[in-house]
Amino acid sequence: MAHSQDLRVRVARAVAEGQSRRAAAQRFAVSASSAVRWAARTAEHGEPVAYKSGRPAGKGPLSDHLDFLVAVVEEKPDMTMPELAGRLLEARGVAAHAASLSRLLCRAGFSYKKTADGIGVRTR
Numbered sequence: 001m002a003h004s005q006d007l008r009v010r011v012a013r014a015v016a017e018g019q020s021r022r023a024a025a026q027r028f029a030v031s032a033s034s035a036v037r038w039a040a041r042t043a044e045h046g047e048p049v050a051y052k053s054g055r056p057a058g059k060g061p062l063s064d065h066l067d068f069l070v071a072v073v074e075e076k077p078d079m080t081m082p083e084l085a086g087r088l089l090e091a092r093g094v095a096a097h098a099a100s101l102s103r104l105l106c107r108a109g110f111s112y113k114k115t116a117d118g119i120g121v122r123t124r
Contacts, residue, residue: 003030008038008048015039062096062104069101070108 007028014024015035025035038048062069065088072087073079079087081098088094088101102112 002050003034005049008050011035012038012042012048016042058107060100060104062094062100065092065094066104066108068092069104073105073110 007030011024011028011030011034014027015021016039019027021035021039022032024039025032028035041048068091069084069088072084081101084101085096085098088096
């Protein structure tokens with residue numbers, strides 16, 4: 001469970017004021033290991049900030065195939081995402097969900113526009 005920055009600061013301050021890490025943890029109802037980590041992080045960085053969580057942006061499993069996907073979509077802009085997933089599986093042996101491909105293309109600057117006849121086209 002993620003704890004607020006305010007709680008982290010209060011626990012680290014209690015430790016800095018002389019309270020033991022376990023006593024500070026008990027006082028603020030957090031685990032002793034959290035109090036130990038926050039006190040160490042405060043000593044090292046000056047404040048007990050949380051580390052960034054999650055995968056770094058642009059480092060997903062499909063990022064290696066972005067150039068291929070962009071080339072395929074630019075070749076045929078009205079391709080559906082399931083069709084694109086099929087092309088990726090056929091050409092590169094990589095299985096991908098249509099929603100994942102759509103998010104990747106949106107991050108690459110593509111958007112989906114419908115024309116007057118109801119057929120959609122991906123454009124940059």
